[in-house]
Amino acid sequence: MPRKTDTAEAVKETETQAAAEEVKQENLMYVGSTIPGIGIQNRVYTEIPEAAKEACKDVPEMRNLFIPVIKYPLAEKMLRERKGYIFSAFRKALEYKTEGGK
Numbered sequence: 001m002p003r004k005t006d007t008a009e010a011v012k013e014t015e016t017q018a019a020a021e022e023v024k025q026e027n028l029m030y031v032g033s034t035i036p037g038i039g040i041q042n043r044v045y046t047e048i049p050e051a052a053k054e055a056c057k058d059v060p061e062m063r064n065l066f067i068p069v070i071k072y073p074l075a076e077k078m079l080r081e082r083k084g085y086i087f088s089a090f091r092k093a094l095e096y097k098t099e100g101g102k
Contacts, residue, residue, distance in 0.1 A: 031075045032065035032093040064089040
């Protein structure tokens, strides 16, 4: 007879996997500065563009600029107040843009 904790852990693991699959299919909004070939500010993407994935290898913080659309109000607040991880990523993306990529 399985222990109750084994069953609970199995359910939790299944829920975690389902949530991860849902995130993969969720539309993402790019909230960074427009960078030609990488992302257009406030555009919704079904997946992160390949050029953006390459840029994220140089500047990993840029991945934080692709957010689920439902989190846009929080991101907008961070940008407006000039604090938080979204604002930090925004600044890194601006540096990347002004340096012309690495």
